[in-house]
């Protein structure tokens with residue numbers, strides 16, 4: 001498994017911006033490989049830059065594409081941690097198969113990430129809460145308008161530094177519950193990480209944003225009653241020492257942060273379970289105070305406390321719109337493991353030596 005590496009010269013490398021946002025700045029290099037004639041070819045890391053694609057390129061028309069998202073974290077010793085990247089590799093394979101795409105060899109998926117990080121390690125920030133976001137993608141590149149699985153694919157990998165998700169501290173977000181629109185249905189592609197799921201969510205996201213909420217909570221598409229997930233996060237409800245999260249139904253994206261929180265929470269002594277969760281119970285339990293906290297979990301924010309839900313014209317405040325102790329504790333533990341501040345007792349991290 002050979003990756004050809006074409007590093008830029010020192011003069012060709014870009015200055016690193018001081019102010020970090022999310023997803024607008026990319027490091028010097030990118031990885032690409034191409035699938036054609038039934039095999040993967042030309043695995044290369046070279047300069048970050050635009051592709052030339054034909055207007056008839058399949059992905060532009062029928063959205064045959066998938067992606068992943070993970071982060072590299074700067075450790076106190078200067079080396080860099082990846083967090084469960086092999087689980088992203090497995091999910092990339094599952095998403096590819098669901099979208100009838102040629103899967104990428106999981107070792108190559110991992111190796112491309114390691115090599116890109118090694119080459120662009122100066123882009124991995126050391127500021128608290130900042131990290132380097134890694135975006136692997138797979139797109140259909142056959143030039144043909146017929147509706148069929150492509151016979152050519154491009155696997156590419158880009159990344160760049162991202163600032164702390166929570167700028168003004170670890171503050172709760174407001175989440176709007178969509179009672180009209182649905183994200184995914186069992187049997188559909190809700191459990192594959194494919195761009196179309198996001199394209200379909202933007203309209204409702206805008207509606208939520210107009211009402212002053214930053215995220216959307218999706219309900220199941222059949223009864224419009226069971227809680228599924230929030231935007232690009234899975235969701236957890238805290239009842240004192242008990243935590244519940246929707247069980248995977250086929251229409252929920254199986255988040256790696258979700259699996260990690262489930263394992264970590266059990267290890268910390270919380271009683272955690274995966275179950276079907278009725279939104280009516282959730283709203284009643286918020287009003288009675290039985291639900292003490294709600295938080296989302298996903299790679300971007302890691303943990304995002306939810307301070308309020310909105311549904312129709314009603315607003316439901318959780319823990320008085322304050323971050324609670326359970327979200328805080330899980331956030332500290334999980335980010336502690338990711339950044340190498342505390343010992344990784346789960347074997348979740350892989351360290352890339354760069355210092």
Ligand SMILES: *Cc1c(COP(=O)(O)O)cnc(C)c1O
Pocket residue numbers: 069193229230231232233234253254255256257258297298299300
């Ligand atoms: C990526 C994603 C998540 C979170 O998954 P992580 O592996 O924890 O980052 C949750 N929901 C959706 C729809 C996603 O695309």
